[in-house]
Structure formats: structure tokens, C-alpha cells
Amino acid sequence: MAQLSRILPPYATSSHAPFPREIWRAIIDFVFFDDPNGATLRSASEASRALRDLTYAHRHQSVILDGWEKLLSFEAYFCTLPTKQRRLVNLYVHLPEMYLDAYPKGRQATLEDPDNADWDDPSVYVGEDSDGEESEDGDVEFSSISKEEQAELAQEVEDLNEDAQDYSGYHGQDLSQLALDQSVLGRLEYKVFSALRRLLEASATTLSVLTLCWCRSSHIYTEAVIPVLPNLRSLAIHTMYGKYKANSTAPLHRSIATPVLFPSLERLRIHSDVPHMDDDFKVLTAPPLRFISASTSTYLQLVSLPETLEEVQVWAWDVKVDLRMFKSAPQDYDSKHLGKRLHRMKQETLLQKFKAFRTGNEKDAWDQRDASVFLLERFNPGSLTVQGFKRYWLEQLTFEEPE
Template sequence: MLGQRSPLYSCPPEIWTEILDFACLDDGFTIRSLCQVSPFIRARSIGHLHTSIHIESTYQLFKFDEELTRLESTCVGGKKPLRTRFLCIALPAPIDEEAYVPSSEDEPDDEYQPSESDSDEADETASVSSGSDASSISYEYEDLQEDEIEELVVEIRDIRKDTEENPTRALAIGDFAQLERSRAPEDQRQYLVYKALRRLLEACSETLETFALLFIPCVVLPHDTFIPALPRLQSLWIGMGKGTNLFHNYPGDRGSRAPPALFPSLRRLTLVTTLDVTWFEDLLQSVPNPSAVAFMGDERLKGGLKAKSIEPEQWIDLSTPDREDAVDFMITHWWEDVCGNDVSNIEGWKLLERLWSRKAEREEHRLAQLGDTDMTCFNVKLVDFRVPRLAFIQGSEYFVEKHCLSSRSKEFQDHVHLDDVTPNDFVLFLKMLYPLSNGPTFSRMDWVGILYLSTMWHFSDIRDRAIQQLDNLMPFPPKERVWVGQKGYVPRWVLSAYVEYVQGELPIDSGIGRKAKETLDELRDRLQDEWEINGYDPDAVEGEVRREFAQELSRLEYQVGKRLREAWEDE
């Protein structure tokens, strides 16, 4: 028994936090008593202090910065003051809004009543203004004299010459010193924020494993100016707000100053909001082994991966959440890392389910603007959506009959369970089904989701529009074209992908299916021998592919016709 390790040593930090919180309920009397009675417990608990840190405002960040000053004063021998493993910093308020606090002196006085003298002054001012307007109206245009024209030409020439010799450069703030020298209130504010961020990260740099940061700065600095080397960091989550012009003065060329390798142990990088490509590429240079990292982010950042030997399979498209959801999205993502759960597969993200209830409420409020009071409640993964059913009735007879939505039906239901769709997919389909006047904007992956649902539920008009939009976004990678074409029943996309595999130099991906890969390999080898003799014929290539895959293409054609019949048939 003496040789066995006590379970006391295996308790996670969260258990100790709960114990300490409970012990402090009586103004700390219990915890002080425990510390006096059992120095052993105190010694064991003190090591878990600040293992996880969650900051939700600049006020909390600055207060913790003050606490950090106290902790640093107790450290000896160059030891870091923090042993933090999990750090989450969410600063949802834009820094420029925090920098300018409205002054009470500028607010209008509701009790003010104009006096007679005020009225007289106003009349006098109006008279003067009227007189000036009259003089401006009577002004007659006069042509420039010849000497005036020559003088103007010389002045323009001098301006051009001065511009060429001394070109103006946009301000590019690239370090703390430039922010500190600036007298602008927003620059002073974000200088304090960046400084506190850097100081906190340096204090826990030796132990930090998961770091999540969301903030909305006025000026974005290069990441290595406020993020130090984090040798043990495995998961990095960065968001910088949405819809703001953050990168208008970001230095496009950093010269010979390449970002250092800051994240040697990084395994997952999540980027929320559309970041500047240059900033993203600089961030990638801090990852010594990018091929071992799983990336999640906006699909428009994929271009930065081409020069980094990163495979497309490493990237998962992640639609940017709304600004009001971004904080909850980040905290739930970070908390799953703290708990040790695997969130590397976006399809398994059950952690976001608690956000959908609020999304459902907002969607119900949005649809209420349409004025249609004939509502049906759709239950999607335990989340209720109350929406008008008119568009469902008009869009798909199949959907109406399957779920008994028609009021004429004897089995009419005003509460429908949809088990084969996620809340996120259903919200996406509702935005397509009930667009407001400005109309929604959808990404490529959004249109893919709309295609799947419109095919599954037999909304032929929406399906046609989704196919048209995806046609405009072509070409997809061949593997993705096969996958989308098979699942969305679009045989011509599958055919074009197979043709591209045969006539191109791309390796045939096994993800399209073992049988299809073997057939394409054999067909490519056979046709290449014929091309050496008879020359390349694109029509012949397509004909051969059609012949080899006639059964699959015919099945897709048949299935799409079967699925889009107006009358529902039980498959």
C-alpha cells in the first residue's frame, strides 16, 4: 500500500478549483483553517494556481496584469511566475470604442429652453448667412489670365516632381514603440492591451498548451510582436472580429525580418474571421512543421497554403460565426481542449449545440418580419425552430406529405422532428428559403449544404439555384467534385472529375473509392499508350470515361429524377 500513488495526485485542476471555491464561501475562514491544520493540502493546491485562466474583458486583463506584477516580485532564480496550461482571452469590445468614453459635457441638455436673446442672436446669424449667400449667388465666373495659367502649370509640375522624389508611404505600425509614441487615444489603449498580452504570454510561455484569443484592435501588429515563443503550445485559436478593416496598414513586406519559429509543437490552428493573407503567411512561418498541423478557417485563406507544402486534406472550412456568437464559440472550443476532448473533426462538434437555441430565437424573430403567422415548430437535435410553413408547402410536395404539413391532411402536424439534419444546416436552409430584402451571402460550402438539403427534401427550384451557383464557383478539386456530385446527384460533375483524373498528371485519390481508383488507373495507362500512337483526343477520353462508368452515371441520373418527383414515393 505504501508504494501505491495516492489518487490525490491525479485530481485535475478543476476539482481543486471547486474545492477552493467552496472553502472560501465563509469569507475564507475555512480555507485559512485548512491551511493552518494541513500545510500538505496547501502545498498540493498552490501548484495548481492559475493552471487555467479565462479573461473576458480588458478590465480583467489589466487587473490580472497588476496581479502578475505581484507574482513576479515573489519569483527567484529567473523562474516564470505562472504555470498556466490553458489560456483564453476574449475581448469582444472594439478597442476604438473603449478608447473614447462619451463625455457628459457633450450631451444635449433636455431642459434647455431658448430665451428671447437667443432668438435674436439666431435671427441675426440667419440674416448674415443670407447676405453671404446672396453675394455668392451674384459671383460671376472669370477666366484665368495667361500669367496665372503659367503659374498654375509650374506649381502642378513641382508637386509631381516632389511626389516622385519623395513618395508618401502609408503608416505601418509594426511594434510597441510606434504605438507608444502615438498620441491617439485608440493607439494608447491598444498599446496597453498588446503590452499586457505579451507580458501574460511570456509569464506562462514554458507551460502553455492551449491559447485562444479574440479581440478587435484598431491596428493589427505582426503576431510575433505580441506573441512570444510558446514551445509547448499545441492548440492556437485566433479571432479578430468581423467586418472591420483591420489590415489596411499592415506592412506588406517585412524585408529580411522573417518571423521566428514560435510554435514547434503546434498541432491545431483555428482562424476565425477572414484574416489578411500576408498576416496569415507570416503566422505560418512560425510553425516549423506545418504538415503536422490541422487547419480550420475561412476557405479564402487556403491560398496561403500552396507554398507551404500543406495538403488540402489538412484544411477544414469553418464558416465565420456572427460577432455575438464568436465569444461563445471560442470559449466552448477552448473548454473542450481543457477537458481533453477531441475536436479535430468538425463534424463531431457537439460542443456548439448550446449556441443553436439562441440562433433559433433570432431566426424566429427574423422570420416574424415576413408577417406570416401560420407557423410550424421544427425540432432539430433538441432545438426548436418556429417558422412559417408556407414556403415549405410551396417548395416541395414531397416534404409536405412526408411530414404532414398540409392543414387538409388528417394527420396534420404542427410539430415536426428532423433527425437527419443539424441546427446549423437548418438555419442555412431557412436563410435560403426566407431571404430578407438585402439577401444572404453564401460561401461555397454553404451552397454545398443547400444542395444536399434541397435534394434530400425535393426542393427543385432551390436545388437548381444551388447547382448554378456552384457551377459559377468551379472548378473544385477533382476529389471534392466526385464527393459533391455523388452526394448531390450531379453526374456531370462526377464525369468531369473522372476525365480530369485520366487526362491530367494528378495522382488519383483513393478517397473517391477503391473500385473507381482502380478503373481510372487502368484507363489512364491504356489511353496514354494510345495517345503516343494516335495523339490526344479529348472527345475520345470523355467517351471512354462515360463507357467505363456508365452504370454509376446512369444511377445518378435515375436517382435525381426519382428524388425530385412531385409525388412522394417511399424509397
């Protein structure tokens, strides 16, 4: 606020201020340009009603939502604001795993005494005998079944086949099928992801920098939660997969054409705790993308790379994963020379793949293309954590002049 006091005269908050509102807004734009934590904005808003009115366009330009409770609260508030006040430019969202919040009894049982847990874990099936008692492995007896039981089993098999056909149609491109999940975890994830989508839709025209760190159990595509963001320039996604699954883990397929979610995206940073097995990255790589930062496993699953790409940063998964990816075994190499050999092997593979993507002809000379590959041999593991992605978000902050 001291910075603002040096610029604004004592009568600046009066309706008789000597300058037009447009000039005061220009001054305030300058003051708040370097205010990522919002301290100056809060002080100015509390100083007077006039200053609060002048600074409305700067509110919520940069927002950090750490936890699903804060997301729900902010979304409910933000979506009720007048359109001219919805000027969210930089958004950071962190959604840890929700299983322990969905099943609070599980928190105590699993952390304090897992062997004497007195709660029902919905992910564990406990067999019962005909009297409803839990059966031991040694108590199982085999006997012939009657024709009636055979008919029942045949009907069950038929029902299972029909269910399998239903699961094969699980497209995961929206939240409609997650809405049918009646588990506590499924309902909670549906509520949270729906709120996140509404928040992004409400700020779609102004959002420029987005970082999403989330741990999900639902099997869905990115576009189920993230809508089209026409002005997004920087995107970072840190995906973790929960231990417990809320719905089917059958392979996803898209029933409609893949949408172009980010037509203005220039920078993309991706990290996941498991290799992806679907084509979710189709919605992430398109012109005018210039920069990609991802692991080798993620990078090698990219379906295509745009011609606008200028720089690729690649870091390794653990050594075993990389060696398996390039059809080599750890025991084939002396540990002393493993790092150099692995680095050279990755570099050759990446260059070949890059050439094939860019021109479709590996015979073309590498020096004829614009893109460059940076192998990060000693990439700092801390940058791949949630906190590392948060620091990256702070580095990408942008401030735009309100209309």
C-alpha cells in the first residue's frame, strides 16, 4: 500500500479527484502490475469505496486454489459476479486425492491400525457363505450345481456381456457417466470436477496461464474437465492417479472428434506419475505451440507435433522405465557407464522421432529444422513435484490491462 500512497494524492479517492477515472485506472494498472500475491490490491480495496471501485478489474487476476473445498467456495462466489468483474488471468489449482475425504473412517483405520480396521472398504470384496458369515479360504467346499443354478449362472454371464458392451462405450469426454457413479468417491469427484469446469468456462475469455495439479480416480479425458480456452498461452498439468478407482478403467475411446481446447497455447508442461496409455495428448499439442516440457514416456506417446514447435525439454523417468522403453535391460550395462549410454540412446531416439514428426522423412538434415531438443540429464526432481509446478506457475504469471 505504501507504493500506492506515493502515487495517489490524498484526494484521489474523492469523487472530485482532478483526473478522469481512465487516468486513475492507468495508474492503478501500473501499481498492480507486480503484485502476484494481491497484498497491494487488498490494501487498496480496504482503503475506501472509491478505490475499491477503481480496482475491481484487478481482483481475481491471479488465484491459487489449494484443495477442493477452496475450489468449491471460490467457484460459487466467482460465477455470481458480473461478467465485467470475471477477469481471471492466472489460475493455479491443486486437488489432492479425495479418497480419504470421501471415506473419513478410512483415514483413521488405514493410518492408525490397518490390521484392526472396523470400517468397510468399498474397494475390497469380502466373501460370505450361505449364512452370511465371512468365509475362510480353507472353508470352501465344491459341489455339483443344480439345473436352476446353471440357468442363473448363464443369465449372469449374459448380463455381464451386456455390461461389458456398456463399458466399451465409455468415452470419458464429459462427466455424464461419472455422474452415474453412486460411490461416495465418485459423487465427490463429480461435484469437484463439475465446479472446476464451471469456473474455467466462466473465465475462458480471459484465462492466460493455468496450472492444474490433480489426483483423480475417475477415468476421463482432459476435455471432460477443461473446456475450450481460446486465450490460454501457458498450460501445466501434473496428474496423479488415485489408488482407488471410482469407475471403470476400461480403455477410453472418443465418440466425437477431438476438440481443439487451446488454440492459442504456446507453452506446455506435463508430468504424470504413471505412463499414459490413451491419446489424451491430442488436445494438448497443436499450433501455435512453441515449447513442450515432458518426460520421455510422455513425449514418446505424443501423436503429433505441430510445425510451430521450437523447443522441447525432456527429462527421464527412472532408469528402469527408460531402459525398458528402449528395449534394454539394466544388467546389460556397467553401472559406471549407464548414465552416458542411456543419455546417448535417448538422444538418438528422440532426434529420429523428432525428424519423422517434423517432415515425415528422416533423411532430411537436422540443421534444416527450427526445433531443438534439450535432454535434461540431471533434471531437478523437485521441479516435478506439486510445489515445483507451483513455482513454475509463478514464473509464468502474466498481467493484462483490463478493457
